[in-house]
Amino acid sequence: MESEPLQEVDLGGNRAARSQFVLAFNDLTYNVRQPKKKAVRTPSFQRGRVQAVPYDIERPPKVKTLLDRVSGEARQGEILAILGPSGSGKSTLLDALANRIARESLQGTITLNGERLKSGALLKVISTYVMQDDMLYPMLTVEETLMFAAEFRLPKTWTTRDKKKRVEVLIDQLGLKKAAKTIVGDEGHRGVSGGERRRVSIGVDIVHDPIILFLDEPISGLDSTSAYMVIKVLHEIAEKGSLVIMSIHQPSSRILNLLDRMIFLSRGRTVYYGPPGSLPKYFSEFGMPIPREQNPAEFTLDLVHKLQEDEQTDPTGIRRLVGFCKSWGLRNVSRREPSTLRTSNGMSLNEVIFNCIPHARLVNGTIPNYANNPWTEMWVLMKRSYTNSWRLPEIFISQLGAVIFTGVLCASLFWKLEKSSTGVTERLGFFSVAMSTMFYIVVNALPAFLDERYIFYRETSHNAYRRSSYVISRAIGGFPALVVYSVVFAGVTYFPVGLDGGFNGFLYYTICSLAAFWSGSGFANFLSGILTEFVSGFAVVMAALRFFLTFCGFYINRDRIPHYWLWFHYMSLMKYPYQGAMQNEFGNNSTCFSRGVQLFDNTIIEQFPSDVKGSLLPGISMILGTNITTQTCMTTGPQILEQNAVNDLSKWDEIWVQIAWGFLFRFLFYIALKVGSNNKRR
Known part of the structure; x- marks a missing residue:
């Protein structure tokens, strides 16, 4: 069967008006086995001397839980932020949602509009993953960097003029107009600022207007102003119809106001899930009200960190917060919109994606893996x-x-x-x-x-x-x-x-x-x-x-x-x-x-005059039975x-x-x- 014709959409337009996407995850659990410890021989004391007993004790490998029945959802037009202290499982949850953990290793379900994503290739088409490190070509300008990304990610049916228009829209969307002609730069070449560089990095990955954005700590290493500008750009991208999921370490009050949903983790367990505005009420009901002058996110992180440190001596503290999160979520579940609805117009997931992704061609459940042919890519x-x-x-x-x-x-x-x-x-x-x-x-x-x-x-x-x-x-x-x-x-x-x-x-x-x-x-x-x-x-x-x-x-x-x-x-x-x-x-x-005259090279005779060496050659010729002169070739x-x-x-x-x-x-x-x-x- 022939593929259906490619459908064009305005990459700078508002997708939210045409469809609605909900990414839901339920009871996500991820365990890893730590390496086995080598067998050890246990000592015993006999007659005042330490001796090894004739058997070994092999300790079984430990199983470490990185995610423990984590549930939640992210909606189109919103930002879901994953927070927690170091080692809490932020990046692990982000990787799980982005299909960067093998399916056989991850327990639980992840659905988009109520349907399981059976193909990892489908998620690659509709999503992007922005890494923490801003690895870019240093001598390309911002405009060139985004233009090359457009040539890779946008289909060949798009003309160069269309791609340039898309890049112009993206530059305006990212707030990079003034830096468009500036090189990205590196340690040895002065270029854009750290915040602008991070926005360029985001732009490279969203030039094809993906439905879902996964970002690993996008404001790490930035000052407060640059960090706010990055999150503000992501907020605008979400408002135009994308679904943004990101891990973040410690948001400021201004950044907190731009987030729609938050999920706090403590060693893989959920200690809070909901909107930022509900944090004061949540902890008030828990019995630890947040002081008015304190950032709710900072209060939560400090509390979780303290409870984690005290877990060895008093494990009830963190367990009580995890249990309260579950009961609080059950009391408020009726207020949420159902996450299993297909779409407002009854279309299937594939139909919605087909209408939203410009280079997706869904025929009999198949999609193209790449936007262009190999020759275009190499060029x-x-x-x-x-x-x-x-x-x-x-x-x-x-x-x-x-x-x-x-x-x-x-x-x-x-x-x-x-x-x-x-x-x-x-x-x-x-x-x-x-x-x-x-x-x-x-x-x-x-x-x-x-x-x-x-x-x-x-x-x-x-x-x-x-x-x-x-x-x-x-x-x-x-x-x-x-x-x-x-x-x-x-x-x-x-x-x-x-x-x-x-x-x-x-x-x-x-x-x-x-x-x-x-x-x-x-x-x-x-x-x-x-x-x-x-x-x-x-x-x-x-x-x-x-x-x-x-x-x-x-x-x-x-x-x-x-x-x-x-x-x-x-x-x-x-x-x-x-x-x-x-x-x-x-x-x-x-x-x-x-030649013959060089026959004596590297010997004691080498220092003698040439006529003396030449006079020795007839005698050597007689002994060997062959005629050797000064010009006879000895080595070819x-x-x-x-x-x-x-x-x-x-x-x-x-x-x-x-x-x-x-x-x-x-x-x-x-x-x-x-x-x-x-x-x-x-």
Whole structure:
């Protein structure tokens, strides 16, 4: 069956007039098992000495309850705030409602308009999750940041003009008109303020006008004025038809007036649920009235914190408050509107969502996972990356500078190598230094990769684009820089060092360098997908590069490596560019690297004049039965390759293997991102 045509809606309009959504949760319970403690041997006393009894006691794992039968509801057009002391379960409840906890681990029910959300993909389409950290591209302006988000999240049927209009409406809605042309900024580049940055972060996630907004402590780290502005914006968004659920630590009185419903938690248990205005009455009936001059939210948090601290000695206090919350809720339940109604006009949940989400296409219960095709996603990703990098050229310039510096250093150190046995040794040293340098240079960008990974996790958590699109765009977008590095390094080193092969040799050397950069950058990408911080990442990189260099064939020939370590040799990324460069240099049978007069090099006779050494050659010729003159070629390039056991692959096969390594590491990078972005708790 063909899909129904895409329906357009005004993303800046008021949805509340068309539909009504109620997200209800009942008896949510979430338990986690703490790790088992190791078996211990219990001591016993015998004849004044401590001895271990011959049996072990294994303590069973503890089960910790993070949510304990939590119930409530959030309504469209309102803000539900989740409050509580640290460790009370605020983020856990938010994750449960946002489908970030595995269904099999969570007990209880979550319904939207009385219907259970059977598909997690459906919730991704109608909701967004705004994380606490504002990870944004620093050199993009506010307008550009939101425009790129619109290109990701709005369907391709929207024209560029329509997307720009949506961004203009959003900028006005977020109160960012004055900052629209200002870069976001970071520690090294001055940009928008902290409050504006937080609003930009929210705007990125609501550009597609989701029905439900989940926010993890959106005012954390902000001053009171900036915090109030953020909540005021969220209040306006809710009034225009969205359902806002957020965790918040300690709201001011002004912020409290903007909230519609509150749920206070204490170690996963509900101690209050209702509107902020009912807090004085609630605690008055509980027997602990709130002083008039005190913020009700602060009073509640202080009381809960005190009861939690006293729970070890007097557990009745917090239990009494939890019990009172249940009885108080039962007495007031008749005043609430029923949360199980479908909609005011009798439409099903799917019908309501179909009418409210511009890129939702519900046919036979299926919906599209992404707003655009992979080609559009890759184009937008590369365009955004180039825009940010063009204004932040430090990474490219530093890497190019490292390439030039290393190339000049190698060229001056290995200047015009001789064709002699000493020159052969020096050539091998040059190849090992040159090829290992390429890997050190590309992994220097690891910190930038790690920072960008957090942006990736945030954007893909609600299907802004495919993971494969990101990996491919990274590979294509970064390739031109690798070409520049390769051409520059080859141009700076090849002819000054005096390598053999002419232009064809230079061309292969450049391609071999490019293949080394390609596999090395793939390795760096893979590391950025599995490592969590730069310090540990740098240690892993250094260990890996040392491993690659040790087994590449420079320090020990392949024939000399024990058979049980031989597979390390083939896993070394440096083996292939190193041996490819060797074959390019020594593959010509007509090139001689040691003649008869050089037969005495590295011996005691080396210091004698050439005519003396030449006079010794006839005697040696007579003994060996062959004619050796001062110009007789004693060592050819292929003989050097044979001596170094460089004969398992052709020089072009060395290139293909490096290319394959680059693709393999990028595939592993994709797998690492796929596994790492699975942010559901178990």
